[in-house]
Amino acid sequence: MSWAYIQQAMPDYIKAFWLRLKxxxxxxxxxxxxxxxxxxxxxxxxxxxxxxxxxxxIARNTPLLIQLFFIYYGLPITGIKIPAQQTAIxxxxxxxxxxxxxxxxxxxxxxxxxQIESGRAIGLSTFQLSRFVVFPQGFIFSLPALAANVIFxxxxxxxxxxxxxxxxxxxxxxxxxxxYRTNEYLLMMVSSYxxxxxxxxxxxxxxxxxxxxxxxxx
Amino acid sequence: xxEHLIEVRNLNKFYGKKKVLDEINVTIPKNKVTxxxxxxxxxxxxMIRTFNxxxxxxxxxxxxxxETIAANNKKQWAIIQTRIGMVFQSYDxxxxxxxxxxxxxxxxKVQKRSREEVIKKARDLLKEVGLEDYxxxxxxxxxxxxxxxxxxxxxxxxxxxxxxxDEVTASLDPEMVRGILDILKNLANQNLTMVIVTHEMNFAxxxxxxxxxxxxxxxxxxxxxxxxxxxxxxxRAEAFLESMSF
Numbered sequence: 412m413s414w415a416y417i418q419q420a421m422p423d424y425i426k427a428f429w430l431r432l433k434x435x436x437x438x439x440x441x442x443x444x445x446x447x448x449x450x451x452x453x454x455x456x457x458x459x460x461x462x463x464x465x466x467x468x469i470a471r472n473t474p475l476l477i478q479l480f481f482i483y484y485g486l487p488i489t490g491i492k493i494p495a496q497q498t499a500i501x502x503x504x505x506x507x508x509x510x511x512x513x514x515x516x517x518x519x520x521x522x523x524x525x526q527i528e529s530g531r532a533i534g535l536s537t538f539q540l541s542r543f544v545v546f547p548q549g550f551i552f553s554l555p556a557l558a559a560n561v562i563f564x565x566x567x568x569x570x571x572x573x574x575x576x577x578x579x580x581x582x583x584x585x586x587x588x589x590x591y592r593t594n595e596y597l598l599m600m601v602s603s604y605x606x607x608x609x610x611x612x613x614x615x616x617x618x619x620x621x622x623x624x625x626x627x628x629x
Numbered sequence: 630x631x632e633h634l635i636e637v638r639n640l641n642k643f644y645g646k647k648k649v650l651d652e653i654n655v656t657i658p659k660n661k662v663t664x665x666x667x668x669x670x671x672x673x674x675x676m677i678r679t680f681n682x683x684x685x686x687x688x689x690x691x692x693x694x695x696e697t698i699a700a701n702n703k704k705q706w707a708i709i710q711t712r713i714g715m716v717f718q719s720y721d722x723x724x725x726x727x728x729x730x731x732x733x734x735x736x737x738k739v740q741k742r743s744r745e746e747v748i749k750k751a752r753d754l755l756k757e758v759g760l761e762d763y764x765x766x767x768x769x770x771x772x773x774x775x776x777x778x779x780x781x782x783x784x785x786x787x788x789x790x791x792x793x794x795d796e797v798t799a800s801l802d803p804e805m806v807r808g809i810l811d812i813l814k815n816l817a818n819q820n821l822t823m824v825i826v827t828h829e830m831n832f833a834x835x836x837x838x839x840x841x842x843x844x845x846x847x848x849x850x851x852x853x854x855x856x857x858x859x860x861x862x863x864x865r866a867e868a869f870l871e872s873m874s875f
Contacts, residue, residue, distance in 0.1 A: 525721045528683050528721070530723075532713075532717075534735060534739040534787070539738050543723070543726075548725055
């Protein structure tokens with residue numbers, strides 16, 4: 412193990428780290444938005460909800476790798492060219508949206524029927540009921556699944572290497588190819604994931620406990 | 630307007646093939662207390678829930694405040710619901726809101742009343758039910774009886790013309806039941822139109838201007854409260870009263 416190689420590679424890893432953080436943040440934020448909208452469409456059986464259900468099935472049953480290939484290498488055949496980073500974000504939103512909608516839907520469905528009836532009994536409209544009763548409570552119920560999805564999606568970013576995005580896995584493979592220092596670069600790669608995933612996991616568990624307690628007292 | 634706030638005609642309701650409300654014909658008198666009685670599973674709760682549109686029905690009509698509503702007309706129900714208050718058996722406060730937010734949600738968001746006016750009214754009502762110190766508490770910090778009192782305040786602040794109570798004391802400790810029943814008695818004395826589903830027979834006897842007795846989804850007997858308790862006209866009602874007076 413040579414510290415000199417690690418030190419030398421540090422700037423590349425820091426760059427790759429920030430790039431992954433940027434792509435993950437935008438992708439996960441998009442996935443959460445898609446997930447919320449899709450969950451409400453299914454929950455209220457709004458016309459078109461079957462299309463959303465089909466989207467979820469397709470997104471969850473195809474690997475992100477294939478989705479990225481399709482967007483990056485397949486779509487240009489039809490004349491649609493999307494740059495690598497945007498492809499990565501679209502892929503993450505497409506896949507993540509399906510998982511997030513499942514998480515939110517589980518949360519919304521866990522809201523007791525009596526809560527909805529109480530809201531109706533005081534005259535709340537469907538929108539008001541969603542805004543003040545169903546979503547705030549459903550969100551709490553969906554937190555464990557939501558947190559698991561965030562971590563899953565961050566880990567999925569390692570696949571971005573297949574469309575030549577210089578994120579952590581890609582940087583690692585490049586450096587190993589250049590310098591043949593497998594141990595050093597693999598250690599750097601694992602550390603780069605651990606440094607973000609372990610604190611995030613601890614933080615999400617903490618916030619889940621805090622919010623659950625604040626809302627329901629258990 | 631007629632002296633009846635609700636007129637139900639030929640109402641039928643099925644759960645699958647099972648008929649849970651069978652040719653219901655009733656009137657609910659204005660400014661009076663109507664008590665629904667009957668054994669468990671007789672259809673009392675289902676019936677009271679049809680009065681504010683929470684339970685869709687299969688056929689028949691309900692005329693509320695002079696307006697006839699056909700089965701499942703959601704738009705009509707949405708307008709009517711703001712004129713009806715309902716309190717349920719289970720504690721139905723929104724756990725993500727404090728007591729005061731639970732109470733203010735309807736008047737501020739649905740009725741669009743001024744914040745100042747409703748806060749003042751909310752505090753007056755909380756004081757009336759002895760919960761003036763709990764406006765910033767969350768439902769989890771309250772006992773069952775306290776939650777039910779807040780639920781009553783939350784319904785009353787909407788100035789309802791009709792109040793529905795569905796077994797509101799059924800989940801409470803005996804000690805807490807008294808407090809809730811006192812509040813209901815007080816409301817009855819204010820001539821608020823009320824429909825109450827209860828198993829508290831002494832209470833029913835004290836407040837009922839009218840009694841509707843149900844079994845297996847059918848109305849077996851209905852009439853004024855005093856006559857029902859003193860001289861039930863059907864054998865079934867007589868047997869029911871006897872079984873309840875142990």
